[in-house]
Amino acid sequence: MPAVGPVVCVGETMAALAPAPAESLEMAEGLRLSVAGAESNVAMYLADLGVPVSWQSAVGDDALGRRVIAAVGAAGVDVSGVRRDPDRPTGLMVKEPAGAGTRVHYYRGGSAASAMGPEVLADAAVRSAALVHLSGVTAALSPSCRNLVTRALTPPxxxxxxxxxxxxxxRAALWQPGTAADVLRDLADRADITFVGLDEAQDLWGADLTTDDVRKLLPHPPLLVVKDGGRGATAFAEDGTWTVPAPRTEVVEPVGAGDAFAAGFLAGLLRDGDIPRALRLGHITAGSALKVTADRGPLPDDSTIRRLLAMTPGEWEILAADGLPPSGAAEDGTA
Structure with missing residues (x-):
């Protein structure tokens, strides 16, 4: 279990452009500008949940970079370690609504964050953190970024x-064909805490994999969390295995839900180390992202969260069938 203390999230955050949900990218006359990044999503939700957290990255010394830093900082995340690169631009992401899903177009080759390397790990905030959070997105950005992630995970x-x-x-669009499966399996098996969706495990390592099969493929993390979409999540730890069902949720857009789940789980783990309650907080936090078009939505108030975490297993089963209570008005903010 991680020690109680600050968390550092390392990874790229981009400016993001998207048309209104009902409009096509091709025909839209205007696009909404926000920010998007897996690791900063985790950082912002951790801040929402009261965890001291900083975000380490690089952006261009440009207007989009300033907007990214301001947006993440406004969520209560320490952004003092983010580097402004005078020679490389801030990455850009464009969302294209497409039928039942959303296509994502990345413009992040040669971005400021893609030039990050292991030197990030020498930052004082990283060295003093209780927990460092990384993702496979960073490993896909460039050789130096992959070296950064590998170096962070090298000690056993x-x-x-x-x-x-x-x-x-x-993120298949970021990888050369045939390269992601081996790299991501190796990195995932080195971590203290690993998160993986059953669907992405099946895409990467075998269409017939079960949750138990994923544990066999990734035997070394002391704590492995396998998310099974709207059905639930299973945590494999050295002293047991727990599965907690996910509450029924009306999905507006799934983007950002995995990041929200990771933040909720980590916040719960840092609170008291109770894994079933951490899984519940992961589901609660993910539900807030599922209900909005942005990557980050409003959480239930503290008293509601405490009540949900204190439920008996039977009460939680009923909640899972009925759905989470409303979280308040949807947030039309940054992601």
């Missing part, structure tokens, strides 16, 4: 200065 579990969590977060 139990011999690091801090715990390291890793979300597989497979």
């Amino acid at each position: 579990p139990g011999e690091r200065r801090q715990s390291v969590s890793f979300d597989v977060n497979h």
Whole structure:
């Protein structure tokens, strides 16, 4: 289990452009500008949940970079370690609504964040953190970024200065064909805490994989969390295995839900180390992202969260069937 203390999330955050949900990218006369990044999503939700957290990255010394830093900082995340690169631009992402889903177009080749390397790990905030959070997105950006992630995960579990969590977060568009499966499996198996969706595990390592099969493929993390979409999540730990069903949720857009789940789980783990309650908080936090078009939505108030976490297993089963209570008005903010 990670020690109680600050968390550092490392990874790229981009400016994001998207048309209104009912409009096509091709025909829209205007696009909404926000920010998007897996690791900063985790950081912002951790801040929402009261966890001291900083975000380490690089952006261009440009207007979009300033907007990214301001947006993440406004959520209560320490952004003092983010570097402004005078020679490389801030990455850009464009969302294209397409039928039942959303296509994502990345413009992040040669971005400021893609030039990050292991030197990030020498930052004082990283060295003093209780937990460092990384994802497979960073490993896909460039050789130097992959070196950064690999270096962070090189010491075996139990011999690091801090715990390291890793979300597989497979983004096929960022990888050369045939390269992601082996790299992501190797990195995921090195972490102290690993998150992976059953669907992405099946895409990467075998269409017939079960949750138990994923544990056999990734035997080394002391804590492995396998998310099974809207059905639930299973945590494999050294002292047991727990499965907690996900509450029924009307999905507006799934983007950002995995990041929200990781943040909720990590916040719960840092609170008291109780894994079933951490899984519940992961589901609660993911539900807030599922209900909005942005990557980040409003959480239930603190008293509601405490009540949900205190439920008996039977009461939670009923809640899972009925759905979470409303969280308040949808947030039309940054992601």
